Each structure stands twice: as C-alpha cells, then as structure tokens.
C-alpha cells in the first residue's frame with residue numbers, strides 16, 4: 001500500500017514538474033522591451049559568476065555548470081527557488097549575526113533581481129555588457145609552490161554511489177626543518193572531493209626510521225578502534241609513542257580560495273620528517289569507478305614569524321567539557337553546552353564549528369567581564385556537508401576574564417533525514433568519534449595573544 005502511494009505521489013510530482021517546466025519555458029521565452037528591464041548581461045551574470053560559478057563548473061562539485069546564459073536560463077525557475085530559500089549558495093552561518101571573509105551570501109536585492117529576471121522572461125540583454133566569463137584553473141591560486149607533496153598513487157573510488165570518509169597520510173622527508181607560510185590543497189578529483197581537514201605530524205628525526213611505512217589510506221569504519229587504524233597507518237614513532245600533531249594546518253572545501261593571514265602572522269615549521277594527516281577526507285558518491293590523486297602545494301617563507309597562531313579546541317577532544325556529556329538518546333532533540341574561561345586577552349582569527357550527521361544548530365558567543373556579548377557564529381540549520389573554516393573580516397578581541405559559550409543542538413529523531421539509523425539509536429562520542437555515525441561537538445579557534453590595535457587588522461588579504 002505504502003509503495004503504491006509513494007509511486008503515485010512520485011508520478012504526480014513528475015507530472016507537476018513537467019507542467020511547471022512547460023509553463024516556465026514559455027515564461028522564459030516572452031520578450032520584454034522595457035528599457036529598465038533586468039538582463040542577464042547587465043544584472044544576473046555578475047551575481048552568478050561571483051557566487052555560483054566557482055562550484056558550478058566542470059572542475060568542481062556543482063552538478064551542472066552555471067557559466068553561460070543558456071546554462072542559467074535553462075534552470076532559471078530552479079535557480080530562483082534555491083536562491084530565494086537560501087539553499088544556494090551554501091553558507092550555513094547566519095549573516096545577521098556575524099560576518100566572515102569570502103562570505104557566500106546573496107543580498108535580498110540580488111535575490112529579488114534573480115526572481116524578477118525569471119518572471120520577466122529571462123532576458124539576455126546587450127551581450128556587450130556581459131562581464132568576461134570566469135576562468136577556473138585546476139592549479140594553484142597562490143603561485144608556484146616551493147614543494148609539492150602528492151598522494152603516492154591514485155586512490156580508487158568504486159562506482160557504488162556511497163559517500164566515503166577516510167583517513168589519509170602523505171608522508172615526506174625534507175633536507176631540514178623549514179618554515180611554511182602557506183599550504184594549498186589541490187584536489188585530484190574535484191568533482192568528488194567534498195571536504196578535507198588536514199593536520200601535520202612532526203617526527204623527531206631519530207624517533208622514526210621510515211615515515212613512508214604503513215597504509216596511506218584507511219576507512220576507519222573497518223577497524224574495531226581508531227587506535228587499530230592508526231597502527232595500520234604506522235603513525236606512531238618506532239617506540240610506540242606518538243609525535244606532535246599540529247591541528248588544522250590545511251583544509252579544503254569546494255569554491256573556497258586558500259586564505260592567508262597578514263604578513264607576520266601564522267605559518268609553522270615543517271620538520272625534516274613528517275606526514276600530513278587528513279583526519280577526514282570526504283569523497284561524495286560516484287556512479288562510476290574513478291580515482292583521486294590530490295596534492296599539497298607548500299609555500300616556504302622566512303620564519304619564525306613574530307606572531308605564530310595558536311589553536312584552542314573546545315568540546316570533543318578539547319579543553320572544555322561538554323555539559324551534559326554528549327549522549328543523545330533515540331527520538332530526542334537535545335542541546336549541549338561547552339564553555340571556556342579566557343584567562344588573558346586573545347584575538348580570534350578563524351573558527352571552525354564541527355558536528356556530524358545529527359547536528360541541527362550551532363551557536364557560539366563570548367560574554368565579556370563587563371557583561372556585553374561578543375557574537376561569534378550562529379548556524380540555524382547545520383549542514384554536515386558545508387564545514388567551513390570561518391575567518392573573521394577583522395580580528396575579534398576576547399578580553400581577559402571573558403567566557404566563550406558554545407551551544408549545539410542535535411536531532412536524533414527519525415525526522416532527521418540524515419539520521420544513519422532507523423530506528424534511531426543512542427549516539428554519543430566514542431573512541432575519538434572519527435566515524436561519521438558517532439557524534440562530535442567541537443569548536444576549533446585559531447587565535448593570537450592580544451596586542452593593541454588587533455581589532456583593526458583586516459584578514460581579507462590573499463597571496464597572489
């Protein structure tokens with residue numbers, strides 16, 4: 001009975017969609033001669049090229065290109081819908097709460113322009129007014145790298161339409177400890193590579209003979225414990241102890257340009273022997289067998305810098321406990337808090353909210369000793385797929401004696417379409433929570449000890 005009903009519903013949906021498409025094609029083909037009319041060339045192309053094309057082109061994750069008039073007019077109605085409901089461009093942070101570098105948000109005015117343009121019949125306009133079509137290279141955005149570290153062989157991805165979340169290591173050995181100014185991740189398979197967050201393992205020279213030993217790629221879900229996976233990858237020193245791990249040294253999300261802090265800020269040492277370690281590299285589903293061979297472009301620089309950045313990790317695996325402990329019973333929607341007392345003034349640069357599939361809302365702010373609230377980030381509709389690292393437009397000062405509060409809400413009901421279990425099960429942090437089906441509630445902050453005038457330093461610079 002249920003399947004007949006869904007089948008009928010599906011058929012009705014197909015018919016409605018078909019009628020809507022016919023009406024829309026007619027709507028789009030009416031011409032409009034008014035002088036103030038909204039045209040693709042003058043009004044719409046600049047919006048699309050800036051906000052959509054970086055992902056909607058052949059070398060990125062968007063399911064179709066949005067580069068030409070034809071590309072856009074063909075899907076005009078759908079584009080009006082996904083922009084009006086702010087499904088696209090994907091940008092989970094609430095822009096009425098806080099702002100960040102390279103925000104991907106359309107203004108209300110831009111959304112209205114798109115809507116009107118579609119209603120007026122998708123006028124092309126004067127092609128001489130059309131801005132140049134953006135060109136996207138699959139190469140470096142930062143210049144010629146000093147060093148390239150590439151996956152030693154392509155990783156084969158089966159055409160089974162499943163998402164993959166893997167651990168991966170890219171070991172290296174160089175002549176001497178070297179200061180790095182920037183790292184850029186270049187996906188080999190830019191259609192499937194959805195997200196990557198990389199750390200760096202620094203081995204003391206004598207403590208590990210061969211950094212190239214061990215598996216380079218593992219699926220942690222196939223191991224009883226995370227430690228077993230690490231052992232298979234031979235991440236430890238020869239004596240079994242673990243090397244220093246520098247967190248969040250590089251990350252990747254489609255359509256995001258590598259960011260670079262102003263002169264004198266950031267960067268770190270790369271030890272003679274080490275490995276980049278991708279704690280979560282996420283490939284989207286593929287219907288065909290394919291592969292990926294990604295690389296890191298490394299840019300050296302003079303160092304050490306005056307102001308190396310520091311990381312503060314709150315919540316899961318971090319310095320501040322989660323209250324109550326992160327256990328989400330089945331059929332419940334539950335909110336958790338983690339808070340941290342800031343003992344000396346700091347300047348925040350970049351923040352990274354992190355939850356898995358059950359995440360629903362994320363909200364972080366600080367309360368200064370004088371009682372005023374410093375907004376950090378509010379995500380009203382958590383989307384697991386868009387785990388941005390949010391860099392503030394200017395550094396944000398958190399004065400000594402403040403407390404940072406982070407609230408996370410998780411939905412473990414069967415109404416959550418991303419719930420991996422039906423019926424829902426108790427979900428918690430477990431064994432480092434490297435599996436997507438376990439949960440995490442984490443807030444990672446990159447910061448500096450505060451110096452006067454920090455709040456006026458712009459972080460919008462890019463290396464060219």
Ligand code: HEC
Nearest residue numbers: 051052055061062063078079082083088089090104254255
């Ligand atoms: C950061 C990358 C990114 C940006 C920027 C982006 N998209 Fe997308 N878009 C995607 C991906 C990935 C999908 C596939 C569906 C999904 O993952 O939600 C998609 C899907 C779509 C769809 C299909 C939706 C559906 O229901 O099937 C439309 C239409 C669309 N995008 C339009 C746009 C428009 C218009 C813009 C700019 C205003 C834009 N996108 C910006 C990545 C992006």
